[in-house]
Amino acid sequence: MTTPPDKPKRRSALGSDPFLKVVREDETVGNAIENERETEEIISPSEPPPRQEKSFENDPEFKATKKTLEDLGKELDEFHRDPKNYNRKKLEGLVKDFIFELKTLLVDSGYFARIREAMTGDRTSWTGVLKGLRRFIQSDEVDDYGLDRQFEMAIKPFFDFLYYKYFRIEVSGIQNIPYEGRTLLVANHSGVIPMDAAMMKVAIFNEHPARRDLRFLVDDFVFHFPFMGTIMNRIGGVRACQENAERLLNHDEIVSVFPEGIKGISKLFKDRYQLERFGRGGVIRLAMKTKSPITPVAVIGAEEIYPLIFKSHILARPLGLPFIPFTPLFPFLGPLGVIPLPTKWKIHFGEPIQFNQYSSKDLNDDILINRETEALRQRIQAMIKLGIEERQSVFGM
Amino acid sequence: MTDSEDKKSSPADKLNEERSFMGKLDPTDKIIVVGAHTILGEMLIHHLEKNESIQDYWVIDLHAPTKTTYKKMHFIRLDLIAPGADAKLADQFEKIGATVLVHCASKNNPTLNWVYAHELEVIGTLNLTSAAKAAKLRKFVFCSSTVVYGASAKNPNYISESYPLASRPDAHFVKDKVDAEKQVAKLYEDAPQMTVTVLRFCLILGPRSENYFTELFRRNVVPTILGYDPLMQFIHERDALEALKIAVFEDHRGPFNIVGKGIIPLSYALRLSGKVQLPMLSFLAYPTVQLLWNLQAVAVPGRLLDFFKYLWVAEGEKAKKLMKFEARLSSKEAFLEFAKADRLERYSLAS
Numbered sequence: 001m002t003t004p005p006d007k008p009k010r011r012s013a014l015g016s017d018p019f020l021k022v023v024r025e026d027e028t029v030g031n032a033i034e035n036e037r038e039t040e041e042i043i044s045p046s047e048p049p050p051r052q053e054k055s056f057e058n059d060p061e062f063k064a065t066k067k068t069l070e071d072l073g074k075e076l077d078e079f080h081r082d083p084k085n086y087n088r089k090k091l092e093g094l095v096k097d098f099i100f101e102l103k104t105l106l107v108d109s110g111y112f113a114r115i116r117e118a119m120t121g122d123r124t125s126w127t128g129v130l131k132g133l134r135r136f137i138q139s140d141e142v143d144d145y146g147l148d149r150q151f152e153m154a155i156k157p158f159f160d161f162l163y164y165k166y167f168r169i170e171v172s173g174i175q176n177i178p179y180e181g182r183t184l185l186v187a188n189h190s191g192v193i194p195m196d197a198a199m200m201k202v203a204i205f206n207e208h209p210a211r212r213d214l215r216f217l218v219d220d221f222v223f224h225f226p227f228m229g230t231i232m233n234r235i236g237g238v239r240a241c242q243e244n245a246e247r248l249l250n251h252d253e254i255v256s257v258f259p260e261g262i263k264g265i266s267k268l269f270k271d272r273y274q275l276e277r278f279g280r281g282g283v284i285r286l287a288m289k290t291k292s293p294i295t296p297v298a299v300i301g302a303e304e305i306y307p308l309i310f311k312s313h314i315l316a317r318p319l320g321l322p323f324i325p326f327t328p329l330f331p332f333l334g335p336l337g338v339i340p341l342p343t344k345w346k347i348h349f350g351e352p353i354q355f356n357q358y359s360s361k362d363l364n365d366d367i368l369i370n371r372e373t374e375a376l377r378q379r380i381q382a383m384i385k386l387g388i389e390e391r392q393s394v395f396g397m
Numbered sequence: 398m399t400d401s402e403d404k405k406s407s408p409a410d411k412l413n414e415e416r417s418f419m420g421k422l423d424p425t426d427k428i429i430v431v432g433a434h435t436i437l438g439e440m441l442i443h444h445l446e447k448n449e450s451i452q453d454y455w456v457i458d459l460h461a462p463t464k465t466t467y468k469k470m471h472f473i474r475l476d477l478i479a480p481g482a483d484a485k486l487a488d489q490f491e492k493i494g495a496t497v498l499v500h501c502a503s504k505n506n507p508t509l510n511w512v513y514a515h516e517l518e519v520i521g522t523l524n525l526t527s528a529a530k531a532a533k534l535r536k537f538v539f540c541s542s543t544v545v546y547g548a549s550a551k552n553p554n555y556i557s558e559s560y561p562l563a564s565r566p567d568a569h570f571v572k573d574k575v576d577a578e579k580q581v582a583k584l585y586e587d588a589p590q591m592t593v594t595v596l597r598f599c600l601i602l603g604p605r606s607e608n609y610f611t612e613l614f615r616r617n618v619v620p621t622i623l624g625y626d627p628l629m630q631f632i633h634e635r636d637a638l639e640a641l642k643i644a645v646f647e648d649h650r651g652p653f654n655i656v657g658k659g660i661i662p663l664s665y666a667l668r669l670s671g672k673v674q675l676p677m678l679s680f681l682a683y684p685t686v687q688l689l690w691n692l693q694a695v696a697v698p699g700r701l702l703d704f705f706k707y708l709w710v711a712e713g714e715k716a717k718k719l720m721k722f723e724a725r726l727s728s729k730e731a732f733l734e735f736a737k738a739d740r741l742e743r744y745s746l747a748s
Contacts, residue, residue, distance in 0.1 A: 137676060139626055139662035145554055146628050146662070223550035223707070226624020226679060233628075239708075243553035243560075 068098045069342060073395040076307075076341070079328060080269075083309060088328060095329060099336060136227065139234060145215065145248070146233040155235070156202075162195070163202045166342055167301065168396065171203045173349035176295055179210045182249045183352065184287050185256040187297035188275055188380060189264030192306040192325040195340065196299045200256055201236065203347050215248050216256045217241075224320055242282060249290040256297075259283050259373075262322045266311055272303040273384050278377045281369040284355070288363055293352035296376060298383035301345035304394055306330070344396025350383055408734055411725040412635050426535070427495045428645065429455045431477070431525060432502025433462040436606050437540050437598075440638040441499060441645070442467065455493055457486075458502070477502060477521035486528035496535040499645060500525055503540065503577065505608040507570035507698055509691070518573035522580045529591070530584065536592040538644045539581045543599045543654060545574050548627075548709040555712035558597075558652045568700040585651075594644045595652040599711060602731045603634030604738035612696035615739055619667055620686070623676035625706040626664045632657040633731040636724040640716065649720050654711035658727040663705065666729070670736035679706070 075091045135151050142148045163169050177183060190196060197216040204214050217240035223229035238244045240257070248255050258264055259278040267276070287294050310326040330337035353376070362368055428445065432438040433456045445454045446467050453469055456462065461472045473489055476482060490498075502521060508514050522539075529537050546556045547563025562579075566572045584593045600610050613619060632655060640655040667674055677685070687699030697705075716722045726734065 137623065137626070138664040138668060138674070140665060142628070142660070142662055142665075144660065146660070148662075220551055226622075228624075229550065230624065230626045238554050239551070241551075241553050243555070243557070247553075247555060 068094060068101055069395060072098055072341075073393065076394070079307075088332070091328060092333065095333070095336070095339075099339065136231065139230075142234070145236070145238050147213070147215075147236045148234040151234045152236070159198055159202050160206075163199060163206065167195075167199065167345040169199060169203060169345040169347060171207050171347050171349075173351075174204070174207050176349045176351055177204060177208055177212070177254065179212075180252065182252045182290065182292040183254045184245075184249065184283070184292050184294045185214070185254065185297050185349075186283055186294055186376060186380065187256060187258055187299055188273070188303075188384060189258035189260040190267065190272070190299065190303035190305075191340070192265055192308060192327070193338070193340070194258070194265050194302075195305070196302045197237070197256060197258070198235075199302070199345065200297065200299070200347060204254065212254055214256055215253050217245060217258075219262060221320065221322060242286065245286050246290055249286070249292045257283055257286075266323050266325075267303070267308065268311070269304075269307040269309055273300075273388060275377050275381050275384070278373045281366070281373045284369050284372045284376065285363055287355045288358045288369075289360075291356055293354050294376065295352045296350040296380045296383060298348045298350070298380055298387050299345065300348070300384065300387035300391060301343040301394070301396075304343045305340035307341070341395075343394050344391070346387055346391065348383055348387055350379065353379075408633075408726055408730045411730075412633065414725060415639070426497055427453065427455065427493055428497045428499065429457060429490070429493070429495045430499045430501065431457045432500070433458040434460065435501045435503070435505065435540075436601060436603075436634060437637060437641055438499075438501035439464075439605075440634065441501070441641055442470065444638065444642060446470070455495065457489075477524055478516045482521075483524040483527045483531075486524060487531040490528060490532035490534065495532065497538070497645060498525065498529055498534050498536070499538045499540075499641070501540045503542075503574065504570070506612070506696060507568070507609055507701060509693065511569040511573075514569065515573050519576045519580065522577040526580050526584055530588050533588075534591060536594070536645075536648070537581070537584060538594045538596065538641070539578075540641065541578055541581075541595055541597045541652075542574055543597045543630075543656070543709060543711040544571050544704065545578055545597065546709055546711065547571060548703040548707040550707050552708045552710075554628075554708060555710055556654075557712045558654055558715055568698060568703075570698070570701060592648045592650055594649050596640060596644055597652060597654050597711065598637055598640075599630045599632050599654070599656045601634050601637050602631045602735035604735070604742075606634050606735070609696045609701065611735065614667075614670070614672070614735075616672070618673045618675050620675045620677055620682070621663065621667070622679050622682055622702065622706050625679070626662050627704075627706060627708055628660040628710055629663050629666060629728065630656050630660050630710045631728045631731040631735075632724055633726045633734055636726055636731070639725075640720070640722050643720050643722050647720070653716040653720060653722075654713050655716055655722070655724075656711050656713040657724045657731050658713075659729065660710055661727075661729045661732060666732045669729075669733065670739075 072091075072094045075094055079086045079091065135154060139148050140150045177185075185200065187196060187200065197214075197218075201214040201216065204212055213236060215236050215238060218229075218232050218237040219240055222232055222237075223239060238248070240261075245255055245257065259282070260276040261279065263276040267274070283294070286292075306325065306327050308325050308327055311323040312326070313323050316322060316324045327337060329339075428451070430438055430441055430445070433442060438456075438458075439462065442454075442456060442462060445451050446469055451469065453471060455471045455473060456467075457473045457475050457477075459474065459476060461474070462470075475485060475489070477486075479485075489495075500522065503518050504514050526537070543556070545562045546552065546560060547566055549563075553560070562575045563571055566575060578595065581593065581595055584591060600608065602611065636657065637655060640653075643649070644653075664674065683699045683702055685699075686695060686697060686702055689695045690698040713724070724731075
């Protein structure tokens with residue numbers, strides 16, 4: 001799509017909208033641009049789309065960041081090729097450069113101020129910020145599953161930043177998510193600190209015309225830790241168990257599950273995008289029992305944010321964690337190592353699979369369930385393969 | 398619930414709406430209430446005294462209720478845990494010709510004297526069930542609590558009646574309640590003709606309720622656990638009485654969760670009632686509270702802190718569907734009613 005030179009190129013919140021897609025296929029390019037403006041007005045959601053900043057691409061600071069990112073990408077590619085003989089010094093220097101530039105970029109673009117404003121309603125005073133931190137230990141009115149709308153809106157600018165600016169997520173197939181009714185999203189799980197669930201939530205909220213809420217199932221161990229369990233719960237996560245999933249689906253919610261579980265997030269870098277076993281068929285059983293369609297989802301790019309080169313189970317045991325990750329950056333750079341690599345993401349929602357034809361007695365047919373589970377796994381694997389073939393580079397610069 | 402609905406009726410108005418009962422109690426039915434000094438027993442006796450369709454009722458306890466004069470009441474002084482209590486109970490039941498037994502005699506509070514608490518809860522229930530079996534009662538209503546599910550990070554958001562009870566609870570308070578439930582559950586098989594109803598109440602709040610929770614929440618500074626903010630569920634005492642009445646006057650078999658509508662995060666409830674929170678680090682809180690408990694400075698032993706840390710919310714769908722019971726007040730309203738009564742009490746004490 002060509003853009004007029006005077007109009008700054010923008011990544012629209014509705015960029016991958018299903019309606020636009022149809023228009024683009026049928027009409028000529030010139031008409032499509034006009035239609036884009038119209039459709040944007042017609043289906044503009046109840047809340048305004050995120051404020052557009054001044055054009056990032058022409059900003060000298062952004063150019064500097066982009067240059068560092070390109071270098072970083074090259075270095076990482078080199079690291080992928082030969083991790084054993086790689087000299088880490090250069091990479092560390094580049095990451096430090098990158099973080100410094102990113103900081104300037106963020107402060108200038110006013111993202112920090114916006115996050116602070118959303119948290120506190122106050123742009124200027126730092127006592128307001130302290131008051132805003134109250135939200136992390138106290139809740140407001142919540143819904144039946146503990147989702148706190150005010151808290152969610154307060155931290156949304158941070159996730160919007162990750163979504164639009166950091167991972168530059170491209171979404172396709174959003175039309176496969178219905179306007180109402182239950183849906184089970186099944187996706188590949190990745191990233192040592194899994195951000196895919198949160199990004200899928202932001203994607204559906206920002207891109208889907210109905211602005212639906214996504215509920216995600218969170219592994220047990222999270223709820224043992226202070227803050228983590230409560231915060232997950234306040235932004236729409238519930239403990240991953242059959243009872244919760246069934247209840248949510250019976251109340252016509254969108255539920256996302258990651259059947260790979262812990263095995264998925266602890267995948268070594270060399271095993272990336274190789275789907276692990278899909279549990280014991282709980283997903284298919286759930287879909288059959290609640291008669292909900294399954295939408296397979298492929299998340300591309302998320303598996304490279306923390307290149308896991310080694311994991312220790314022994315060190316993790318006393319902490320109650322499933323494993324301790326070792327990435328090229330993590331224990332060596334200290335807290336800076338927790339910052340994920342800025343890969344470019346693509347989230348593809350596949351076509352829904354219906355399970356209406358099965359009756360309750362099929363629930364006991366283990367062979368059938370295993371076959372369906374394997375078919376689903378193959379389908380998501382194929383979607384991932386296609387996505388990887390399509391992309392130009394990991395960092396998408 | 399929207400604001401407009403709220404304006405239509407205040408909590409007090411909502412509590413005055415009463416549901417009519419499906420089946421009337423047989424006039425020949427004779428009701429025995431065990432445990433007159435628990436909040437549920439007391440409220441039920443008040444109701445039976447007021448109810449015109451009831452001629453007589455019997456109360457078994459160690460001490461007679463003395464708050465008002467009860468004209469229709471026949472008091473029987475019996476120690477549930479004395480040796481041979483089951484035979485005595487069975488004799489009494491046969492003498493009276495009793496048909497309905499309501500068992501409310503269980504502890505609301507954990508106590509340091511856990512040997513006595515164990516005897517009362519488990520052996521007392523055992524004696525009552527064996528006497529009920531021997532006297533071939535028609536109905537056995539047992540008031541339990543949702544603490545039997547235990548609080549854990551592994552609980553689902555809403556616990557249904559079929560969820561297994563806490564298997565290895567390390568707090569005596571929970572363990573005794575689970576054991577008592579197991580005694581009653583044996584009746585399903587041993588006496589199939591008997592209608593056994595188990596009501597699992599969540600935390601009962603209201604002006605008169607006294608339990609470990611209210612004891613803590615009557616303080617100005619309430620200790621909480623840093624980083625944990627569980628969803629809590631409360632039921633107003635008059636809603637609890639309504640459920641108990643349904644269980645006594647109608648026939649419903651099996652366990653039922655009796656809970657208030659909706660949930661409320663613990664921190665929000667505290668903020669609404671104007672209490673000061675004192676967040677404690679989890680690993681320090683357990684030994685500290687256990688020490689204070691041993692000195693009797695707090696009402697909760699350290700092990701029960703799980704109930705202020707993890708989820709233990711129960712699902713009320715079964716009671717809604719089969720018993721047609723729905724709490725009139727939400728958890729939030731029930732908590733606010735409790736806080737209001739608490740504040741009034743302080744004010745009247747101060748003046």
